[in-house]
Amino acid sequence: MLDAKERRKLKDKARELREKIVEVTFTCGGAHIGGAFSQHEILVALYYKAMRIDPKRPAWEDRDRFILSKGHGGVGHAVILGDLGYYDPVLLKDFNKTGSPFGMHLDRLKVPGVDFSTGSLGHGLALGLGAAMGARQTGKDWRTYVVMSDGECAEGSVWEAAMAAANFKATNLMAFVDRNRLSLDGPTESLMRLDPLDKKFEAFGWRTLVIDGHDLDQILDAVEISRAETERPVMVIANTIKGKGVDFMEEKTAWHYGGLDEAMRDAALASILKS
Numbered sequence: 001m002l003d004a005k006e007r008r009k010l011k012d013k014a015r016e017l018r019e020k021i022v023e024v025t026f027t028c029g030g031a032h033i034g035g036a037f038s039q040h041e042i043l044v045a046l047y048y049k050a051m052r053i054d055p056k057r058p059a060w061e062d063r064d065r066f067i068l069s070k071g072h073g074g075v076g077h078a079v080i081l082g083d084l085g086y087y088d089p090v091l092l093k094d095f096n097k098t099g100s101p102f103g104m105h106l107d108r109l110k111v112p113g114v115d116f117s118t119g120s121l122g123h124g125l126a127l128g129l130g131a132a133m134g135a136r137q138t139g140k141d142w143r144t145y146v147v148m149s150d151g152e153c154a155e156g157s158v159w160e161a162a163m164a165a166a167n168f169k170a171t172n173l174m175a176f177v178d179r180n181r182l183s184l185d186g187p188t189e190s191l192m193r194l195d196p197l198d199k200k201f202e203a204f205g206w207r208t209l210v211i212d213g214h215d216l217d218q219i220l221d222a223v224e225i226s227r228a229e230t231e232r233p234v235m236v237i238a239n240t241i242k243g244k245g246v247d248f249m250e251e252k253t254a255w256h257y258g259g260l261d262e263a264m265r266d267a268a269l270a271s272i273l274k275s
């Protein structure tokens, strides 16, 4: 549980970073902004409070590992890594431009702080399990955190990884589903029904928590539960809002990916300020 001062600080940080995501989306011409905003508090809570990391040593062996399985949310991840000092955030002016280290999906060989290259949906949970098993094999105490999208749970590989993680009691692995209920082309429940998603992961052997994915306290409480778990990996179904924080983007499939002109950028920034 955060104290009032910490909560205020993290909320202010989340707002400031949302503004930066808008700026980068404006300069680069378009990005997956809807999903960057739904995943946002999960990443902020992990990067600014929960994870053992050192931005000055991106390859530090004992760091916690992070996998953005929904790699298209890279614009949000990149802004956070820049803010933390993994690289000069000025570089983000060239986000997704030819010759820039930043593609729409972040490349671990080009962007310091990125542990795994992602973008092809359905792979992050298995990668996370591999990392977690690696820590166990080598007697290390670092933990692995995976953030998936709900749309990607239509991929069979997610369920193979889910089955294996429970089988191997990978308690050093924690995963989140950014449950914004919208995929690229409509509601998840009309494309490929996922509900009851918590019960499905539970049936696969996970300890499953359902939380408000924009509530920093609930996210950090879930991390504590995961750290204390001795039998099962923890899966958090984080109920979120696609486009969260910008009134004209919220719950709009059309804002899965989008570009902003000056007027839209200003309206988005004004909305974030009010949120």
Ligand SMILES: Cc1ncc(C[n+]2csc(CCOP(=O)(O)OP(=O)(O)O)c2C)c(N)n1
Residues within 6 Å of the ligand: 032, 034, 035, 036, 038, 070, 072, 119, 120, 121, 122, 149, 150, 151, 152, 178, 180, 182, 183, 184, 242, 256
């Ligand atoms: C294997 C694979 N198939 C298709 C895509 C193209 N794609 C990019 S985002 C997306 C769907 C995004 O919806 P969701 O997974 O729910 O993400 P979010 O709403 O969190 O942005 C798809 C199909 C991909 N990246 N990987």
